[in-house]
Amino acid sequence: MLPIFLTIENDSDREKAEEIYRRYSGTMLYVAEGILRERQLAEDAVSEAFVKIIRHLEKIDLLDCNRTRGFVVIVVRNTALNMLRERNRTVHLDDFGDCPDTAEPVFDHVSAKEACDRIADAVAALHKSYSDILYLKAVLEYSNQEIAEILSISPENVKICLFRARSALKRQLMKEGDFCER
Template sequence: MILLTITDNPKDRTKFCILYEKYRYLLHKVAMDVLHDRYLAEDAVQSAFIKIADNIAKVGEIDSRQTKSYLIVIAKNAAIDISRKRKRQMKREINADEIGEEKLPAVCMESDLENGVLDILKNLPEKYRDVFLLKYSAEMENSEIAKVCGIKEATVRQRIARGKVLIENEIRNLEASRHETDRGD
């Protein structure tokens, strides 16, 4: 175990090993509750145990309620950090094929058009953009989006439909201006 090399003190190593064996499944469950992905939850648990190893002196009695709470907070924060990082990455990585190809006009996605589509997504009104990104980037269900945003599920469906219409119209405008440029008008 690589984490054992973080601490030099044999007592701290023993304490860390006991903590790891006793609490790893609990911390994994806490991370799963936040991330809903087994592999990401494993990453969060590893990150949490690195923080625990760095702060092993702050850990009191292994079986105490305070220790358990401290470890849970570290694991939950590690999972939240991973979730935030993923959301930021997804916002940057959204592509036109994640929008719902059946509703979009068929276009050749050249770099200037791709940039135009990304601009369209960035410039959507916030209430549509947020729901749209959660639906198609984070692949969340409408019920999950409703809980996260504090709105009704019907409102989520309505915003997705209206967002698609806005995107379709903007893509048509983008294509039209592109064709005018190509013709030299």
């Protein structure tokens, strides 16, 4: 048993954490190693990411494998990227421009299913950091504070990233011509 599991007092939480590790540690290592390009650093990233995951065990449902896998991948990817930035001592600035949040997209003669499919495609086409933060907020329903802890950024930065992600999504949907501004 890994020493980190010994810190979990509740038996059911410990079992849940062990199961998550058993199911996803290989995926986590693969993602981290793809970013960091060094096995030792990737293992460190997995350990650090797993500590973050343990803090949110109560929100993880093992029955919903896709949702859990998505959450785990987002956490380890952002942990590895943070480690890479720190290691290279470079500042990574996402400057996709700001758009005022003045209008909501409107469904115009499109069925709800088609609209959901188009929105999902538009989200998938966004920059990964934007789709990740939208996934954490809209699908997994994490608070800004929780997202800040998961992504190791400030709550203010979460607000800015969410604003930019929503703006980018609106631009993407407008570009496709499926939705119009009001």
